[in-house]
Amino acid sequence: MNRTPRTLFDKLWDGHVVRPESEHHPAVVYIDLHLVHEVTSPQAFDELRRRGLKLRRPDLTVATMDHSIPTLFDAGEPRYADEQTRLQVDALKRNCEAYGVRLYEMGEPGQGIVHVIGPELGLTHPGKTIVCGDSHTSTHGAFGAWAFGIGTTEVGHVMATQCLLQRKPKTLEVRIDKTLGLGVSAKDLILAIIRQIGVDGGTGHVIEYTGECIASLSMDERMTVCNMSIEAGARAGLIAPDETTFNYLENRDHAPKGDAWERAVSEWRTLRTDDGASYDESVSIDASRIEPMVTYGTNPGMAIGISESIPMSGGSERQALQYMEMSEGDAMVGKAVDVVFIGSCTNARLDDLRQAASVLKGRKVADGVRVLVVPGSQEVKRLALAEGLDRVFLDAGAEWREPGCSMCIGMNGDAVASGQLAVSTSNRNFEGRQGKGSRTVLASPLTAAACAVSGKISDVRSLM
Amino acid sequence: MKPLVTLTSRVVVLPNDNVDTDQIIPARFLTTTTREGLGEHLFADWRKDPSFVLNRPETKGAQILVAGNNFACGSSREHAPWALVDFGFRAVVSTSIADIFTNNAVKNGLLPVEVDEETYTKIVAAASAGNDEVVIDLKTQTLTLPDGHSGRFPVEGFARHCLLEGIDQLDFILREDDAIAEFESHR
Structure with a gap:
């Protein structure tokens, strides 16, 4: 046929x-x-x-x-x-x-x-x-x-x-070639993608992420990438299932078992874009050129590599800089941090907590910095406890909390105070998102942990 | 849902790009379990500023909000259109409106109007000149300015039908019950 x-x-x-x-x-x-x-x-x-x-x-x-x-x-x-x-x-x-x-x-x-x-x-x-x-x-x-x-x-x-x-949405392929460097994670990748295509670059589209870099990511990392598709305007982001996906799912509570599992996997293997199929649009990014990323404004597209300085801006972006108390030409590195939040549906899985802990192990949170670590679920909490990650966070001087959305959205009382600057592993740096008057810098768990230790926005690679 | 066929109103212009749903209705107001009364909290943080556009007496009663590109990006909270409608808005106009918001708006009798750059610029200019009564006609899908300039806007056909008639979309899906049962029987 x-x-x-x-x-x-x-x-x-x-x-x-x-x-x-x-x-x-x-x-x-x-x-x-x-x-x-x-x-x-x-x-x-x-x-x-x-x-x-x-x-x-x-x-x-x-x-x-x-x-x-x-x-x-x-x-x-x-x-x-x-x-x-x-x-x-x-x-x-x-x-x-x-x-x-x-x-x-x-x-x-x-x-x-x-x-x-x-x-x-x-x-x-x-x-x-x-x-x-x-x-x-x-x-x-x-x-x-x-x-x-x-x-x-x-x-x-x-x-x-x-x-x-x-209505059937259009498709946008985002192909990520090569692989991420040391200290650069899935969060940095998705921030770099949003910066490139824009906060409305995916409107009306479903994004499919493809390429060598995506294939090399763990499921936790792939979820971080797909999670923030909406920050580029796309309601959905997709990654074709592969052995990494099947290995993750096998034996989970609600995964098919026995023969049903075998049948499911053979069905799932067909879920990939056929040779010769075309997307409505395609873009590509070279992963090896991405640095640890931080945001400087009030939407996730206002992001730069940690070694860059804040670019020239106009119109609404200027208002964003004013809100953030930042200026064109400023470096982000060195800016004093009040709060560090490690959590949210973007970055509160076991991989994320392990990465943050790898930086905090044997180190102390800087004086005056409040660090909140909130596991994404009871299961993440259980696995983190089994590995002793809670001890690493507590010994460093961070707070270790019960699972929930917490300070990502600030509905439960976990909020950043007005005027404070938070480095957050969450997904939105909108005005007041983490509490009225709060200022948010989005970053990876590695970068957030590095900022916790130094009390300033920092390049995690200097601690590796 | 109240039908919407034509709308003649002055506009409120909020020229910022990327106005997100956290600005339209901050998360601390999402602890409600009803959909009523959210207009009070519309743009709650920005309204603290006395010079904010919605605090100006001349914008009182305007039913059309005109905003910069990528309006209502961010969260899926339907509290955003609920708040806009409760405040008195019946249409939002921008060069681009976020997908989830568009879906939510049409289900609440709030018309999302995506216009070209030229029309947007003309509306903003008319508003700053104080001559800003525009006419939105959903049947012809046109927005017309006082100077006669007219721009067409797209609306998904079914949403348009439901808005014009004031019909609820759920009734349409409920009538598909047999097709849904048939689909389920093959799974």
């Missing part, structure tokens, strides 16, 4: 169309996994209630709590930031119970940041469509799943019908 060559995305799309799109309506697309958390779900559950609808597939729906939950406990009791956050978490519990949704509760094995636990539990598979009321759902694309963030109305659509209305 002579089939038209297809991209990986074409295959994911074709496999999920319940009704094809027409001039009059978008395609009805089937959703294989719906992830739910406390912030973007209560209004959707209320809509089901209002209309008297059932939740169609509780078996394809999994909930956890991550955004509003505290990372500190008093004698086992969560220390909520305020009454409203407690009410929101309670609403999730009640809703999951009422609609039969499996909920991973605070402190329970399996709980954690929604984009950390999906893969960890083996729920995220190649070839699936995965949605969540959270823009960083793009993370799961690292497994060759079509995964994207949706709003609360669409959360309700999926609850009621297990489907969404979608």
Whole structure:
């Protein structure tokens, strides 16, 4: 049979169309996994209630709590930031119970940041469509799943019908040639990509990351890359599954077992872009030329290599520099740091904590710097404890917290004070993102740890 | 959802590029479990500045927000369109609007209008001259300025239909129940 060559995305799309799109309506697309958390779900559950609808597939729906939950406990009791956050978490519990949704509760094995636990539990598979009321759902694309963030109305659509209305997006190939140098990590790679294509470079597109560098990355690293696709405007980022993917998933709780595993893997091997298939657009980047990256402005595209100085800017960028209290021509290296945050769905997996610990081991956090380390999940925490990483952080003078989104979004009381400069392994340096008036510099776990030790923005390579 | 066919209104211009959803509605207001009353917190941090455009008396009652490129990038929070609609906006105009926001907006009767650079520049100029009543016609997909300049804008066909009629998209998918069951039976 002579089939038209297809991209990986074409295959994911074709496999999920319940009704094809027409001039009059978008395609009805089937959703294989719906992830739910406390912030973007209560209004959707209320809509089901209002209309008297059932939740169609509780078996394809999994909930956890991550955004509003505290990372500190008093004698086992969560220390909520305020009454409203407690009410929101309670609403999730009640809703999951009422609609039969499996909920991973605070402190329970399996709980954690929604984009950390999906893969960890083996729920995220190649070839699936995965949605969540959270823009960083793009993370799961690292497994060759079509995964994207949706709003609360669409959360309700999926609850009621297990489907969404979608127009087929365009495809953008981002090919990464060669490999990353010493001290340069997946976070630096994605910041370099966003800098190159721009914060709206991926709008209307699904990105597929390809090339030698991507193939060499671990799953934790691939998730970091796909996680920030949305910061380039792309709702989804994809990486074709390979042996690294299969090795990660094998034997996980919800991964297929026995013969089903063999069948799944042989199916998953077909999930790659065919020779001769074409993307709507393609760009390429040479990984060997990327340095450790830091942001200097108020969007993730305003990023430079650690040895560069802040470029000339105009218009809105000037306002961003003013907010950040930075000037054109300044070096980032040497700027005093108040807070270091190591966590978030971008960089709170075991690889990330290991990297940060490798820098902090045998060293001390600089005087006056507050360092918060927040594992992405109970499972990451368990593995980190088993390796003694918590001791490394605590001995260095960092705080070691319970899993959650924490200071990435600052909804739970873990916030950066107004005017303070935070070096953060999270994904957004928007004005006030980490607390009203907070100033954020995005960086890798290696760079964040180096900044913690020196109390200044630093090139981690000088400590290696 | 209230139908939207034509809209005649003065505009509020926020010329910043890359206005993100954390500015539209900061995360500390996302602990709510309802969708009502968020207009009060629209651009909460920027509104602290007395000179911020929404604090100017002449912008009161305007139903069209005009913003710089890549408007509403960032988070998927539907609280952003909820806040804009609750405040009184029915349309947002920019040279580029983020994908998730666009999806969320049309489901809340808020029309995303992507115009070319020329039209955008003309709107900003008209606003600074104080002659900024524009007409948005969703049937013809045009935005017309007081000087007669008119720009066309794209709208996804089904979203347009739903906005014009004030129809809920969920009803459409619910009617596909048999097709969905059939699809599920092969999995």
